[in-house]
Amino acid sequence: MVETIQNCEAVCEHMTTHLKHRYDIHYRVRQLQFLRDCADICGLTAKFIARNSCFAKQAATLCAYICEVCGAECARFPDAESQSCAQICMHCARECRAFVIM
Numbered sequence: 001m002v003e004t005i006q007n008c009e010a011v012c013e014h015m016t017t018h019l020k021h022r023y024d025i026h027y028r029v030r031q032l033q034f035l036r037d038c039a040d041i042c043g044l045t046a047k048f049i050a051r052n053s054c055f056a057k058q059a060a061t062l063c064a065y066i067c068e069v070c071g072a073e074c075a076r077f078p079d080a081e082s083q084s085c086a087q088i089c090m091h092c093a094r095e096c097r098a099f100v101i102m
Contacts, residue, residue, distance in 0.1 A: 002046050008092035009042035015085050031073050038070035064096035
């Protein structure tokens with residue numbers, strides 16, 4: 001669970017760096033914003049879950065939502081990196097939702 005969220009954080013961080021070097025960066029401003037938000041919420045959520053915070057489920061709920069939005073935005077772009085990131089974000093969202101209902 002925590003590893004999935006941390007992986008999503010790392011992938012989103014990597015994607016922000018990757019996208020900054022693309023020729024079409026001006027078409028991806030929204031994607032970059034969502035990637036940064038996704039990485040940040042994943043980092044916080046992983047910490048909350050790891051330390052058994054009383055706010056872990058609320059953080060996971062928000063994390064799931066942001067991961068879904070980020071994943072949907074990444075899925076709009078046909079490049080392999082964006083498609084892979086979309087899958088990782090959606091997987092993270094499913095894991096977070098499963099944690100919330102436990």
